[in-house]
Each structure stands twice: as C-alpha cells, then as structure tokens.
Amino acid sequence: MYDQPKLSELIRFARVEAGATVIDVYPGDGDWTRLFSEIVGPEGRVYSFVPVEVAHFKTDPVGRMQTLAKEPGRENVEVASADLVAMPQATLPADVLWLHLFYHDLHTALMQARGATAAQFNRAVYERLKPGGSYVIVDHAAAVGAGTSDAQSLHRIEPASVREEVEAAGFVLDAQSTMLANKDDPHAIKVFDPAIKGKTDRFAYRFVRP
Numbered sequence: 001m002y003d004q005p006k007l008s009e010l011i012r013f014a015r016v017e018a019g020a021t022v023i024d025v026y027p028g029d030g031d032w033t034r035l036f037s038e039i040v041g042p043e044g045r046v047y048s049f050v051p052v053e054v055a056h057f058k059t060d061p062v063g064r065m066q067t068l069a070k071e072p073g074r075e076n077v078e079v080a081s082a083d084l085v086a087m088p089q090a091t092l093p094a095d096v097l098w099l100h101l102f103y104h105d106l107h108t109a110l111m112q113a114r115g116a117t118a119a120q121f122n123r124a125v126y127e128r129l130k131p132g133g134s135y136v137i138v139d140h141a142a143a144v145g146a147g148t149s150d151a152q153s154l155h156r157i158e159p160a161s162v163r164e165e166v167e168a169a170g171f172v173l174d175a176q177s178t179m180l181a182n183k184d185d186p187h188a189i190k191v192f193d194p195a196i197k198g199k200t201d202r203f204a205y206r207f208v209r210p
Contacts, residue, residue: 001198006179010138010204013136013175013177013179015095016098017095019041021094022046022094022097023049023091023097023098024036024049025087025097025102026049026105027049030064032100033048033068034074044076045077045078047094048068048079049090050080051081051082051083052083052114055081083116086124088124088127095133096134097128097133097135099136101139101140103118103139103162104150104156107152107157108152118165119165119169122169125169126169126170135166135207135209136204139162139202140201140202141187141201143188146158156200159203162205167207171208171210172207172209172210176203176205178203180204181201181203185200
C-alpha cells in the first residue's frame with residue numbers, strides 16, 4: 001500500500017523497535033503483523049488481534065493469522081481473538097498498539113453490534129498499554145465538520161473527532177503527521193471508489209499513555 005520511504009517513515013512514527021510488544025488490531029492480510037514481527041525480533045512479541053466482531057467473515061481472519069503465525073521465523077507472533085473491549089484480557093501489556101484504517105469502524109453498526117463503543121475501546125487500549133506506550137492511529141479523513149457521521153457510509157472520520165475521543169480516555173497527543181495527506185481527495189466519496197481508492201487523504205496520530 002505504501003512505497004518504501006513512506007513505510008519506513010510510518011514505522012519510525014509508530015516507534016516500533018526491537019524487543020517491543022506490539023498489538024496489531026484487525027490485521028487484515030497480516031502485512032503489518034509480518035513487518036512488526038521482523039522489527040521486534042526474537043525478544044519482542046506481536047499480537048495479531050482479530051476482534052470477534054469480524055471473526056465470522058468468509059475470509060476467515062483468525063485462520064489466516066494462525067497460518068501466518070506458523071510461517072518460519074514467526075515464533076514471536078501470537079494470534080488473539082476476543083470482543084474488541086476484551087482486548088486487554090487477550091494480550092499482555094504492550095509498547096505500541098497499531099490501528100491502521102480501522103478507527104472509523106468503531107463508529108459502525110458492525111463493531112457496535114456486540115455493545116462496543118469507541119469510548120470503551122479507547123479505555124481498553126489505555127488499560128493495555130504500558131506507561132509511555134504509543135497508541136498509533138492511521139485513518140481516512142472525512143471533511144472538516146463531518147465528525148463521525150461518515151464512518152458508516154464513506155468509511156471516513158474527521159481527525160479532530162478521533163483526537164477528542166482518544167484524549168478523553170486519558171491519552172496525550174504526542175505527534176501527528178501529514179505524510180499521507182492528499183489535498184485532492186474530495187472527502188465526499190467512499191474510500192473504495194476507484195477514483196480515490198489507495199489515494200485517500202489520511203491522517204496519522206501518535207498518542208501516548210502518560
């Protein structure tokens with residue numbers, strides 16, 4: 001999805017280092033889990049966390065991650081699956097929690113069907129991160145003023161709403177990046193629309209647990 005310079009910059013931004021424990025929430029194809037596995041090395045650990053809310057998908061997200069964990073050199077990968085808000089019970093204290101193009105889903109019917117809310121999930125992340133740990137969010141930007149209203153329809157969320165919600169859980173904004181910004185994104189079409197797919201205006205936040 002990203003060229004090497006942007007990928008390297010994202011890794012630096014997320015502060016994923018050798019020996020770290022990382023939680024990759026809703027890992028999809030597992031690309032980030034694999035990358036983090038290589039970076040943290042044998043002394044580190046990567047939790048590939050599949051929320052129960054999406055575990056029933058035909059793509060078998062849990063099975064795919066279990067297959068990934070059996071790949072040579074992936075002994076530091078552990079697959080976990082639980083309700084979103086039960087994530088702290090399924091993982092150990094972490095240095096980094098990574099949320100890539102997923103935060104907006106916290107405001108969709110699918111994720112809320114089992115009772116999870118963004119506020120509850122953010123508190124769960126706070127509970128699971130070590131003091132000084134990083135909560136890194138990359139997502140598709142909605143138009144200014146849209147708030148969370150486009151999360152279901154366009155799979156977008158306004159950056160200011162994310163910041164407000166995460167800070168309400170006790171986190172402190174540590175850094176933000178415009179490396180994935182695209183001023184030509186009209187913000188009014190679904191992120192899967194061929195006209196913008198793969199080129200959406202994206203924001204990146206790094207919050208820290210005090």
